[in-house]
Amino acid sequence: MKTIASLALCGTVLLLSSCATTPEGQARQIRALAYSASSIGTSIALDAHPEYRPAFQIAHDSLAVAVDRGEISGEVLRDILAKLPVKELASRTARLAIEGGTMLFDTITGKPVDLNSAPLVLAAATGIRDGLAVALAP
Secondary structure (H helix, E strand, O other), rough: HHHHHHHHHHHHHHOOOOOOOHHHHHEEEEHHHHHHHHHHHHHHHHHOOHHHHHHHHHHHHHHHHHHOOOOOOOOHHHHHHHHOOOOOOEEOOEEOOOOOOOOEEOOOOOOEEOOOOOHHHHHHHHHHHHHHHHOOHH
């Protein structure tokens, strides 16, 4: 599991080192940040609290359905993540704060990411879903 997390972190750092000036580049960056925070943060949470696994599995499954159906929004993402038994998921490159509203922070720049635009919330939800899948894998 730690090898997968290390590879995810390395890939994220490489991806973030490229310029994200286009909307597509920004969406790729958001997806990578969300993936990093969710995969590493979930792994850490599950190592400390294996009993949290069912809640994380439900969040993954709910995100997968919402993303696949194209029914993802900031509100849907917040509602799904608010049911997790943690208040944040974090990695070296990103922190996903779940308290109150869902906020993704790029810890390299120290800036919050606005998840209210449709392409960015889709990118974040997809990254979170994929990160959860990695962390939940046996």
